[in-house]
Amino acid sequence: MQIDDYNNAAVFSQFPVYGLNSAEKQAFLQQRLNWLTHHHATHCPEYARLLTCIGEVNSPMCNIEHIDQVPPVAARLFKDYGLKSIKDEEVFRLMRSSGTSGRQSQIYLDADSAKLQSQILVKTLQHWLGKQRRPMLIIDAKETMQNKNGMSARAAGLQGMSFFGRNHCYALDENMQLRIDEVKSFIEQYHNQQIFIFGFTFIVWQQFIQALQSLGLKFNLQQAILIHGGGWKKMQQQAVDDKTFKQQINAQLGDVSVHDYYGMVEQTGTIYMQCEHGHLHCPVWSDVVVRDINSLAQLKNGQQGLLQVNSALPTSYPGHSILTEDLAVIHGEDDCPCGRLGKYFTLHGRVPNSQVRGCSDTFS
Ligand SMILES: [Zn+2]
Known part of the structure; x- marks a missing residue:
């Protein structure tokens, strides 16, 4: 070059x-x-x-x-x-x-930095997700996005990622409890497509995977991809490591490739995918x-x-x-x-x- x-x-x-x-x-x-x-x-x-x-x-x-x-x-x-x-x-x-x-x-x-950050984020994620937008299951509440005191890192993450999906379904309600009927009908509708699932690690674990487990609910997704981030501190407190996390996801959801990522608000746009x-x-x-x-x-x-x-x-x-x-x-x-x-x-x-x-x- x-x-x-x-x-x-x-x-x-x-x-x-x-x-x-x-x-x-x-x-x-x-x-x-x-x-x-x-x-x-x-x-x-x-x-x-x-x-x-x-x-x-x-x-x-x-x-x-x-x-x-x-x-x-x-x-x-x-x-x-x-x-x-x-x-x-x-x-x-x-x-x-x-x-x-x-x-x-x-x-x-400024406007230029914001534009460049989002271009680079798009390019990086397209490497993993492809260019086609996939049906997207967001493991969070719609209300998380509505924060009046400037954008939180979590809301910014959700907003940035939701761009890569279509037919978005929020898996949790405003109290962060499972919206079981909505999740079931979303999965029934798209189970044989390449669903994109996104959420923050601890929320995915505690509010989604553990909730499904306690309800005895399993799904059989095919070629889905889960991208999750936000750190392992709370996971370590519960003695859950990367391997256990992945095994439990596959046990509840089926064929899902699971990718952690690391990034920080101080360098938005740059993410380190697993x-x-x-x-x-x-x-x-x-x-x-x-x-x-x-x-x-x-x-x-x-x-x-x-x-x-x-x-x-x-x-x-x-x-x-x-x-x-x-x-x-x-x-x-x-x-x-x-x-x-x-x-x-x-x-x-x-x-x-x-x-x-x-x-x-x-x-x-
Ligand atoms: Zn590698």
Whole structure:
């Protein structure tokens, strides 16, 4: 591939989702991430101060030679500060994290960022779902979407995903209880088509699969696909792992391929889908690094540490490189048995009492 301008979203949004090898991806992301670092340092004063704080700003303006070297912003800074690289009047949408444990992240999007995020999300999901919209069973309540205080991450997830389905059926009522008659008639009508099921992991488990189980209801779906996300914390409390989850789904619903995904409101549009071998995959627009919890030194494949997520997408806020509070292990790059290129990894919970070290002091 010979491309001169990797900053052209019209060009890079057309890349095959899992189609660039390590060297090609390095060439693309090095140029794009450097451009984003300069862009945010110029347009977001807090971000410029962060770079100065870690001694990057004069070198010159933090030109990295390898994509692993992009200085990450600690995820919690999006909770403490309204970090944005656009003017107030350009804010098109404000995204908030679900915020079950305290303060919420606030992510500012302009029209271009929102459009690019949704284009990339569409492209990534079409790789898994195909281009045809499928009959869709949503394991949530319609009322979840109606939140007046800005869009929650859950509502944004539901809205984003519902685009990939048709003839939507909400499986739960406003009290998050099973709408059994609606679910039964939906499945009767579409059982031999490729149904798309979507929901958040714990809700799928507790409000749907366990409810079906207690009612003694089983279905015989064919070639259905379930995409679920939202974390395993509550599942681990109930000692349910990925394998148990999949087995129980197949026992209740029939032939369903089950795919977890990982993503965050701070990098909406970038999602890491789980392949048939249980690995979360970086799409071509993203790359990950794992760092030691204390020293923040980069770790090798196979070692567990803090996950850093780099993304080619964010232009309206300095979120192109974020140090998360999630623990992960990178297992390899370009050589997953599923054949998809890029790095692949698994998640291993969150840092306890998360206070990841970083350089937030300069902001106060
Ligand atoms: Zn794979």
